Amino acid sequence: xxxxxxxxxxxxxxxxxxxxxxxxxxxxxxxxxxxxxxxxxxxxxxxxxxxxxxxxxxxxxxxxxxxxxxxxxxxxxxxxxxxxxxxxxxxxxxxxxxxxxxxxxxxxxxxxxxxxxxxxxxxxxxxxxxxxxxxxxxxxxxxxxxxxxxxxxxxxxxxxxxxxxxxxxxxxxxxxxxxxxxxxxxxxxxxxxxxxxxxxxxxxxxxxxxxxxxxxxxxxxxxxxxxxxxxxxxxxxxxxxxxxxxxxxxxxxxxxxxxxxxxxxxxxxxxxxxxxxxxxxxxxxxxxxx
Amino acid sequence: xxxxxxxxxxxxxxxxxxxxxxxxxxxxxxxxxxxxxxxxxxxxxxxxxxxxxxxxxxxxxxxxxxxxxxxxxxxxxxxxxxxxxxxxxxxxxxxxxxxxxxxxxxxxxxxxxxxxxxxxxxxxxxxxxxxxxxxxxxxxxxxxxxxxxxxxxxxxxxxxxxxxxxxxxxxxxxxxxxxxxxxxxxxxxxxxxxxxxxxxxxxxxxxxxxxxxxxxxxxxxxxxxxxxxxxxxxxxxxxxxxxxxxxxxxxxxxxxxxxxxxxxxxxxxxxxx
Numbered sequence: 001x002x003x004x005x006x007x008x009x010x011x012x013x014x015x016x017x018x019x020x021x022x023x024x025x026x027x028x029x030x031x032x033x034x035x036x037x038x039x040x041x042x043x044x045x046x047x048x049x050x051x052x053x054x055x056x057x058x059x060x061x062x063x064x065x066x067x068x069x070x071x072x073x074x075x076x077x078x079x080x081x082x083x084x085x086x087x088x089x090x091x092x093x094x095x096x097x098x099x100x101x102x103x104x105x106x107x108x109x110x111x112x113x114x115x116x117x118x119x120x121x122x123x124x125x126x127x128x129x130x131x132x133x134x135x136x137x138x139x140x141x142x143x144x145x146x147x148x149x150x151x152x153x154x155x156x157x158x159x160x161x162x163x164x165x166x167x168x169x170x171x172x173x174x175x176x177x178x179x180x181x182x183x184x185x186x187x188x189x190x191x192x193x194x195x196x197x198x199x200x201x202x203x204x205x206x207x208x209x210x211x212x213x214x215x216x217x218x219x220x221x222x223x224x225x226x227x228x229x230x231x232x233x234x235x236x237x238x239x240x241x242x243x244x245x246x247x248x249x250x251x252x253x254x255x256x257x258x259x260x261x262x263x264x265x266x267x268x269x270x271x272x273x274x275x276x277x278x279x280x281x282x283x284x285x286x287x288x289x290x
Numbered sequence: 291x292x293x294x295x296x297x298x299x300x301x302x303x304x305x306x307x308x309x310x311x312x313x314x315x316x317x318x319x320x321x322x323x324x325x326x327x328x329x330x331x332x333x334x335x336x337x338x339x340x341x342x343x344x345x346x347x348x349x350x351x352x353x354x355x356x357x358x359x360x361x362x363x364x365x366x367x368x369x370x371x372x373x374x375x376x377x378x379x380x381x382x383x384x385x386x387x388x389x390x391x392x393x394x395x396x397x398x399x400x401x402x403x404x405x406x407x408x409x410x411x412x413x414x415x416x417x418x419x420x421x422x423x424x425x426x427x428x429x430x431x432x433x434x435x436x437x438x439x440x441x442x443x444x445x446x447x448x449x450x451x452x453x454x455x456x457x458x459x460x461x462x463x464x465x466x467x468x469x470x471x472x473x474x475x476x477x478x479x480x481x482x483x484x485x486x487x488x489x490x491x492x493x494x495x496x497x498x499x500x501x502x503x504x505x506x507x508x509x510x511x512x513x514x515x516x517x518x519x520x521x522x523x524x525x526x527x528x529x530x531x532x533x534x535x536x537x538x539x540x541x542x543x544x545x546x547x548x549x550x551x552x553x554x555x556x557x558x559x560x561x562x563x
Contacts, residue, residue, distance in 0.1 A: 044394055169413025172405045175395050182363055182384035183462060184410045229442070232397050 010256050020143070021255070027144045027152050028213075028247030028265065031205040034156040035214060036221035036243020037163060038198050040236050041174055043222035049108040054089050054199055055215045056115040058206035061085030063122040063133055070126050079151055083203030089115065090199030094191065148208040155204045159197045170194055171232065213250065213265035217243045220269035227276040242272050313341030316380050316466045316498040317362070321371035324354060324361045330369050331357055331521050337528065339498045341465065344489060346513035347502045348534075350543055354521040359470060359502050375466075381409065383464035387474050388451040393444045399454040400439045403429055406461030426461050433457035433487070449480030456487060467491075469501040473508070481505065485512045506548060510535070 014021065042051045065081030068074045089111060097107045123133040144152075163170060173180040173190040181187045198218070205214045225238035250265025257264075317339040325331040331354045339345055349355040360366045362373055363384065375382070383406065391397070406429065407422040418426070430439050435457045438450050446454060452472055459467050469488070473481035489512045492499045503509040509516060510531035518527040518534045525539030534540055536549040 044392065165416050166413060167416065168405075168408060168418075169411075172408050172413070175397065176386065176391065176405065178363060178365065178386060178390075179384045179405065179458075180408070181365070182382050182468065183406075183408060184382075185408060185413065186411065226394065226396065229396060232395070232401055235396050 014255060021251075023146060023149045024144045024261075025248055025251050027149045027208050028251050029244050030156045030247075031152050031201075031209055031214070032217045032221070032243035032245070032247025032265075033240045034160050034201055034243070035205060035217035036225075036246075037160060037236055037240040038201060039218045039220070039222035039243065040225065040239050041170075041194060042198065042218055043226065045174055048219045049105065049112065050090070050093050051198070051202070051218045052215055053093065053108050053111040053115060054086050054202045055206055055211040055218070056112055056119065057089035058082040058086040058203045058214070059211040060115045060119040060122065061203065062207055063119045063126070066126045066133070067122050079148065079204055079207040082207045083200055085115075086203035086206070087196055087199035090195045091192075094195055144208045148204075151204050152208050155200055159201050162193065162197065166190070166193065167233075167236075209247075209265075210262040213247070213262040213269075216266040216269040217246060220266075220273060221246065224269070224272040224276040227273060227280055229280060242269070242276075246272060313343075313496055315340050315376050317376065317500075318374050319362070319371065320374070322358075322361065322373060323369040323371050324357045324366070325369040326357070326366070328369055332519055333524055333526055334371055335517075335526055337517065339466065339500055341496045341498055342492060343515065344492050344499045344513045345501070345515045345517060346509035347500065347517045347519065348504075348506055348509055349519040349521075352521065354519045355502055356470075358519060359468070359500075362500065363468060380466060381462060381464045382466045382468065383459045383462040385455045385459055385467065385469040385472050387471050388448055388455065388476075389474070390470075391443055391451075395444065397443050398440055399435055399443060399446070399457065400426065400430065402443055402454055403435075403439075403457040403461050406458035409462070425463070429457045429461035432460050447480075448476045449483065452476065452480070452484045453487075456484075456491070460491070464497065466498040467500070469499070471502050471504060473503065473505060481508060488512070506535075506544070507551075510548075510552060 008016070039051075042048060059082070061081035061084055062078040063081075064085070065076040065078040068076050068081075093104075093108065093111060097104045100107070119133070126133065169180075169185055169190050170193070172183075173185055173187045174194065177187055180190075202214055202218060205217070221239045221243035222235075224242040225235045228235070228238055230238055246265055246269040250268040251261055253259065253268055254261040254264035315338045319335050319337040321334040321336060323330045323332070323334050335358070337345075347355045347359060357366060361368050364373070391402070403426045404418060404422070407418060407425060430436055433453050433456045435450075435453045438446055438454060441450075443451060443454055455472070467488075472488070473484050476484065485508050488499055488501070491497055501509070501513070514530075515528060516531060516534040518525070518537070518540050520526075520539050520543060523539045523542060525537075527534050527537040527539055531552040532549070535544075535552040541549060
């Protein structure tokens with residue numbers, strides 16, 4: 001009797017290889033959620049370009065770690081390089097630019113251009129890891145190592161814990177800095193905690209997922225949430241969910257359609273903004289008095 | 291020019307009638323020189339804000355009043371001299387311009403008022419205590435903001451926004467309130483109502499109030515003390531409306547009309563009703 005060989009469907013392949021896909025999906029879920037939460041600060045404090053510069057710096061940090069390993073014989077964990085440069089960039093961008101007679105935008109633009117360009121230059125000198133560099137810059141990495149997942153999970157858990165615990169102080173100091181300062185809140189401490197947590201989370205996530213999706217999670221998630229016009233705590237929750245959905249949804253979309261992961265996650269983030277707009281339009285139409 | 295010389299602060303300040311009758315000092319500026327990068331903008335200022343006192347700071351654009359106010363808030367280091375609170379027990383609150391709260395921020399009046407309960411490190415308690423929630427409700431009622439308590443701040447009218455910010459001030463239970471042009475962008479009716487509410491708060495709760503204002507007449511009607519600053523002539527004039535409005539430095543900037551219309555002696559406006 002003749003038996004026809006049928007290729008297993010994508011879904012069956014996915015189920016069969018679940019152990020392989022579980023870690024990157026979990027990693028995207030955690031990073032998406034935590035960065036989605038942080039994105040509300042990024043967008044409402046008009047720091048979108050900060051996020052871009054910090055993610056670029058993280059990419060440069062990974063490239064420099066590879067470079068030092070290959071050319072200098074010095075082992076530096078790429079995730080450490082990413083985190084160090086991301087935090088350094090974040091702290092640098094906290095400096096009041098008026099002291100340098102510059103606007104914040106110009107300082108951010110310079111940081112973005114410099115780190116992006118430097119990452120390309122360093123990448124050019126480490127052809128052995130060119131694929132990894134590509135993955136970091138554009139998020140084409142399909143798999144993450146258990147160490148990367150553990151790092152993202154631990155750092156993400158800590159960041160989220162501190163942010164939920166200090167929520168009242170962080171929101172007040174972020175959205176009415178002078179008022180919080182006059183009422184005696186430690187505004188500088190709160191600012192530093194916020195910025196360092198963004199830097200660290202961007203750093204560890206960039207190593208695992210790539211710059212592009214990390215930038216999308218840390219900015220576009222909040223846009224989707226803000227479009228819904230919810231109360232502030234619900235906006236944080238919606239942005240957290242949007243980041244998580246973009247992370248997991250983007251990965252699945254990429255897998256089932258043979259697209260690059262980072263690009264898919266970024267596009268799904270943007271699609272969520274479109275969906276949020278549609279929801280708001282419908283809600284407005286329903287609640288509009290006749 | 292220094293305080294004590296003609297046309298400056300201390301001469302008038304020493305015989306301010308309101309100061310004698312008012313309560314304990316809350317904030318003191320001693321030989322305070324304001325400016326940027328070590329460069330003085332104005333002569334030294336000596337001023338004590340007391341409990342129940344209403345001080346309005348006036349002056350033209352670029353006169354130095356915003357710099358003085360920022361120095362008072364601790365946002366700018368003084369060139370010399372000092373700003374000091376009477377003690378750690380003195381609680382301060384700040385009311386920004388209504389436009390200073392970002393229009394993108396999806397915050398409701400109640401959430402904004404709840405920020406008034408935060409001070410020092412008490413945000414480490416992740417949820418508001420029952421007493422804080424009660425204080426927020428009371429503040430909203432006292433400010434007449436119940437109807438807008440759950441409405442987004444950005445959708446409120448200018449007058450409603452100011453009411454929401456006043457609710458926050460009440461929630462702070464502050465002794466000293468610093469307001470940066472609270473009536474900017476308001477129509478005349480909302481402006482007068484806001485100043486009347488502030489006046490009433492100052493009287494009823496013994497608040498020290500320092501307000502930066504562009505509206506000379508409204509400021510004169512409600513403040514115990516007017517502080518006129520003028521960088522151009524290096525003048526600081528402090529006193530009641532007549533003293534300030536009839537001072538040569540003021541007349542040089544604003545003409546003689548205000549002097550003729552100025553009410554004699556300190557004036558505390560009318561009740562909010």
